[in-house]
Amino acid sequence: MALIVQKFGGSSVADAERIFRVARIITKTYDAGNNVCVVLSAQGDTTDDLIAKAAEINPDASRREMDMLLACGEQMSVALMAMAIEKLGYPVVSLCAWQIGMATDSVHSAARIRTVDCERLREELDKKRIVLVAGFQGVNRHGDVTTLGRGGSDTTAVALAIALKASVCQIFTDVDGVYTADPRVVPDARKLPEITYDEMLELATLGAQVLHNRSVELAKSYGVPLEVRSSFTGNPGTMVKEVVNDVEKTYITGVAQDKKIARLAIFGLADVPGVAFRVFSLLANSRINVDMIIQSTGREGRKDIVFTVPEKDASFCRQLLEQNRTALDFERLEINTDVAKVSIVGAGMQENAGVAARMFEALFQEQINIHMISTSEIKVSVFIDRADADRAVRVIHEQFFR
Numbered sequence: 001m002a003l004i005v006q007k008f009g010g011s012s013v014a015d016a017e018r019i020f021r022v023a024r025i026i027t028k029t030y031d032a033g034n035n036v037c038v039v040l041s042a043q044g045d046t047t048d049d050l051i052a053k054a055a056e057i058n059p060d061a062s063r064r065e066m067d068m069l070l071a072c073g074e075q076m077s078v079a080l081m082a083m084a085i086e087k088l089g090y091p092v093v094s095l096c097a098w099q100i101g102m103a104t105d106s107v108h109s110a111a112r113i114r115t116v117d118c119e120r121l122r123e124e125l126d127k128k129r130i131v132l133v134a135g136f137q138g139v140n141r142h143g144d145v146t147t148l149g150r151g152g153s154d155t156t157a158v159a160l161a162i163a164l165k166a167s168v169c170q171i172f173t174d175v176d177g178v179y180t181a182d183p184r185v186v187p188d189a190r191k192l193p194e195i196t197y198d199e200m201l202e203l204a205t206l207g208a209q210v211l212h213n214r215s216v217e218l219a220k221s222y223g224v225p226l227e228v229r230s231s232f233t234g235n236p237g238t239m240v241k242e243v244v245n246d247v248e249k250t251y252i253t254g255v256a257q258d259k260k261i262a263r264l265a266i267f268g269l270a271d272v273p274g275v276a277f278r279v280f281s282l283l284a285n286s287r288i289n290v291d292m293i294i295q296s297t298g299r300e301g302r303k304d305i306v307f308t309v310p311e312k313d314a315s316f317c318r319q320l321l322e323q324n325r326t327a328l329d330f331e332r333l334e335i336n337t338d339v340a341k342v343s344i345v346g347a348g349m350q351e352n353a354g355v356a357a358r359m360f361e362a363l364f365q366e367q368i369n370i371h372m373i374s375t376s377e378i379k380v381s382v383f384i385d386r387a388d389a390d391r392a393v394r395v396i397h398e399q400f401f402r
């Protein structure tokens with residue numbers, strides 16, 4: 001008998017009809033003789049609605065209280081799904097993070113899973129119950145509720161698949177797999193039958209929200225096969241794994257974009273050793289992901305540093321830097337949120353010269369201006385105006401997949 005972990009995203013459980021559709025996928029898997037552990041996200045736009053509700057009360061609410069609020073969305077989903085499955089006549093139980101020992105660190109809103117205590121889960125599965133777990137949430141060592149970051153239910157699912165030694169972790173969503181670009185932006189994007197963990201990790205990190213990047217990182221470390229498929233069609237999905245079949249593989253796997261970034265510029269820092277260390281360790285201690293960094297050459301003992309962070313962290317970064325203004329010794333801070341990052345990803349670019357140039361050519365032909373460029377072994381990213389992002393993705397996709 002196999003143990004299967006299935007995760008259903010917010011749009012898959014958005015209303016009563018969809019809840020029953022998903023309930024039937026779950027009970028069908030159970031009827032096939034499997035133990036089934038299911039992870040659910042909050043319904044539809046619930047998480048965004050809760051964030052908006054909080055902002056009406058206090059736009060600077062602490063991350064602890066935000067986690068307390070946001071975790072409610074997932075709790076609602078599992079309870080409602082359990083009611084649907086009960087109605088279909090199957091044994092089921094819904095559980096929150098604190099009931100299954102989903103232990104995380106204490107970094108509210110970006111917590112990392114430390115351990116999962118499987119005792120309760122095993123007990124329920126042994127009773128032949130379908131187990132529904134609230135995604136996205138965790139509990140720290142003080143017993144406080146934490147959340148794993150937006151899109152984090154995917155990571156809950158992979159963590160459970162690892163802890164329960166599941167044979168597969170299936171991520172059900174509103175697209176039927178991983179595409180060469182977001183199919184909402186590029187209608188003729190192609191579905192990939194398979195993709196490597198490394199390429200998927202890059203795509204997810206660079207903005208392809210179809211999978212939470214931590215979920216891919218975890219799946220890779222433990223070799224958990226991940227399958228991305230649709231809640232709405234029976235089409236075969238995309239397998240995410242270590243090695244893929246190379247037949248017909250192009251050297252670019254996909255194009256991703258991230259509009260949720262902000263550019264911060266710190267002007268007039270002292271041009272002495274240790275400045276970058278002080279700035280970035282301050283941000284790292286609050287687990288702010290700094291992406292691209294550019295430092296100007298010094299002039300008259302002063303220098304500037306420009307870098308990008310997730311847009312949601314921009315105002316927190318400003319607070320943090322302002323609070324430490326004296327210690328950091330800078331003249332001025334500037335935040336710009338009209339930027340986006342567009343990237344191409346592909347392991348094949350290591351052996352193919354001129355890939356970046358082809359990307360820049362496509363942008364030039366559309367007269368899209370590049371502000372910053374960053375590259376690694378398997379990706380090239382450009383920072384451009386946010387208003388140009390969709391157009392850039394389309395022309396770059398056209399350039400490589402035409």
Ligand code: ADP
Binds near residue numbers: 041181207209254
């Ligand atoms: P869920 O609520 O199920 O977690 P998400 O909205 O987080 O779903 O992720 C699915 C969405 O990811 C799709 O609707 C699609 O618009 C977007 N997406 C972005 N890039 C890609 C890609 N390369 N392949 C497939 N979907 C993508």
Ligand code: ASP
Binds near residue numbers: 010073135149150
């Ligand atoms: N509900 C959370 C979010 O909207 C987590 C998730 O959907 O994975 O980000």
Ligand code: MG
Binds near residue numbers: 009151154209210212
């Ligand atoms: Mg998601």
